[in-house]
Amino acid sequence: MLQPCIFPGPSQPKDFSSILQPILDELRILEHRGMRVACADGFVTAQAHLAFVGGDIPAQSKAAGHSGHTHGFGCRFCLQQGCYVDGRYTYPPVKAEEPIPQYRAVDSFKTINEQYAQKMVSPFSDLRIFHGTFFFPIDVMHLIGSNIGRQIHRITQGKYDVETGINPLRLNSSQSRMIDRCIAESRPLIPSTFSGNVKSLSDDGFLRAVDWIHILRFIVPTVIVDSIKDKTCQATLNNIAQISNILCHPQVDTSSISVLHECITYWHQFLLDLTTKSCLHQGVFTINQHFLTHIPKLLHCMGPMHSYSAFSNERIIGEFKARIRSKKSPGKNASNVLVDFAALRR
Numbered sequence: 001m002l003q004p005c006i007f008p009g010p011s012q013p014k015d016f017s018s019i020l021q022p023i024l025d026e027l028r029i030l031e032h033r034g035m036r037v038a039c040a041d042g043f044v045t046a047q048a049h050l051a052f053v054g055g056d057i058p059a060q061s062k063a064a065g066h067s068g069h070t071h072g073f074g075c076r077f078c079l080q081q082g083c084y085v086d087g088r089y090t091y092p093p094v095k096a097e098e099p100i101p102q103y104r105a106v107d108s109f110k111t112i113n114e115q116y117a118q119k120m121v122s123p124f125s126d127l128r129i130f131h132g133t134f135f136f137p138i139d140v141m142h143l144i145g146s147n148i149g150r151q152i153h154r155i156t157q158g159k160y161d162v163e164t165g166i167n168p169l170r171l172n173s174s175q176s177r178m179i180d181r182c183i184a185e186s187r188p189l190i191p192s193t194f195s196g197n198v199k200s201l202s203d204d205g206f207l208r209a210v211d212w213i214h215i216l217r218f219i220v221p222t223v224i225v226d227s228i229k230d231k232t233c234q235a236t237l238n239n240i241a242q243i244s245n246i247l248c249h250p251q252v253d254t255s256s257i258s259v260l261h262e263c264i265t266y267w268h269q270f271l272l273d274l275t276t277k278s279c280l281h282q283g284v285f286t287i288n289q290h291f292l293t294h295i296p297k298l299l300h301c302m303g304p305m306h307s308y309s310a311f312s313n314e315r316i317i318g319e320f321k322a323r324i325r326s327k328k329s330p331g332k333n334a335s336n337v338l339v340d341f342a343a344l345r346r
Contacts, residue, residue, distance in 0.1 A: 003316070
């Protein structure tokens with residue numbers, strides 16, 4: 001599996017389709033006519049297909065032709081309508097007596113339907129292998145690292161508290177200091193192979209996505225769970241850690257997907273109980289919490305999230321960004337960088 005291109009973010013360029021046109025033209029040739037590959041016993045004609053489009057939420061929404069997560073139908077996978085609360089849309093779990101929202105049909109990406117937030121035809125929708133919603137899969141780095149992990153920390157710090165109720169997950173100042181002290185004392189024992197670098201939860205603004213993933217996988221089920229005495233809260237936090245572990249595992253099977261579904265259901269029911277009792281604000285049900293409900297089906301369709309995560313994407317972006325500095329001739333600068341990379345890695 002090869003990475004054919006990295007296109008700009010959701011703000012630039014304005015004409016998204018034109019910047020993709022050259023690579024799309026080449027992909028159409030590769031999937032229809034293929035290419036001749038020289039082998040030891042002769043030539044072989046091989047076809048190539050684009051398997052998926054990865055990235056963060058704004059970039060994938062634009063690639064799908066979707067209006068984005070701030071729309072009333074902000075999910076690019078299904079047709080669940082958000083609940084407008086305090087100036088934003090929230091996505092609480094669907095109640096048992098309510099119908100399950102339908103997934104967006106493959107043909108819906110080929111037509112404009114502004115009522116359901118399909119503001120433009122997806123430029124990828126005419127590819128032969130295009131298969132609909134999960135052609136734009138959820139990225140584990142942005143979902144767990146950049147959003148869910150940080151949000152859970154905000155819950156423990158009281159950012160979603162309601163004055164009329166008590167948040168059982170909230171940590172007081174002494175508990176927070178104890179957690180930071182345990183993290184500091186454990187740093188000499190952390191293997192050098194770990195890519196995370198968590199020094200303190202107090203410096204949450206300096207933590208990267210990979211740091212938040214490590215927090216959910218290793219710090220939440222140990223230090224944070226030990227600091228909370230409520231058994232239900234402990235079970236809930238352990239479920240969060242289990243969700244993170246399954247999503248980051250390079251292999252999944254049907255049993256692990258079943259466990260994942262149970263953990264997500266348990267977590268959302270816990271949040272729903274707290275919002276019903278006015279212990280947490282309804283804004284806790286963000287679009288990222290809603291995306292969790294689609295992950296079991298995503299794993300059935302696309303396999304482990306490790307295979308299509310944005311980690312390698314971000315590393316490549318970092319390498320190119322440090323080398324492409326020209327504002328006068330960025331295209332020529334980028335071409336020279338590509339030649340240099342090809343020469344170094346030949």
